[in-house]
Amino acid sequence: QVLRQFVRHDSDTAASLVLERSMNRVQLLGRVGQDPIMRQVEGKNPVTIFSLATNEMWRTGDSEVSQGALLFLCTLGDISQKTTWHRISVFRPGLRDVTYQYVRKGSRIFVEGKIDYGEYTDKNNVRRQATTIIADNVIFLSDGSLRDKV
Numbered sequence: 001q002v003l004r005q006f007v008r009h010d011s012d013t014a015a016s017l018v019l020e021r022s023m024n025r026v027q028l029l030g031r032v033g034q035d036p037i038m039r040q041v042e043g044k045n046p047v048t049i050f051s052l053a054t055n056e057m058w059r060t061g062d063s064e065v066s067q068g069a070l071l072f073l074c075t076l077g078d079i080s081q082k083t084t085w086h087r088i089s090v091f092r093p094g095l096r097d098v099t100y101q102y103v104r105k106g107s108r109i110f111v112e113g114k115i116d117y118g119e120y121t122d123k124n125n126v127r128r129q130a131t132t133i134i135a136d137n138v139i140f141l142s143d144g145s146l147r148d149k150v
Helices: 093-102
Strands: 006-009 017-020 026-032 037-039 047-059 063-067 070-074 079-090 108-121 127-140
Touching (some): 047 093, 079 093, 079 108
Parallel strands (some): 079 127
Antiparallel strands (some): 026 108, 037 047
């Protein structure tokens, strides 16, 4: 129901305009890759930036073994893992400051926000693309000490 809200506008000169509500939402659970930094471009609000690693794990080479009327799934394969790094930016004033102060490398956190695709020109005058998660909620699950990783 929330995603199917429409606004219609009929006009003699233009075809009907239909606007649909859409969603850009991201949820990530992972570990921080480096201590956050705070940047401020002249005339703009400061932003806290850090990287977050998420992991995917799967087992390869599963096989089925039949024994009478029972069917067993034997996990004979290797475990594979893929780590994906995400750039997180926090603009909200209260959250930005708390995140900068308390998040540390190795901290386990949950981030909610939206995905943003942008472009910039690097120092060699090459046009680059960047994907950033704009966080609007950060939940601290651990402080990153070795005790929390066990």
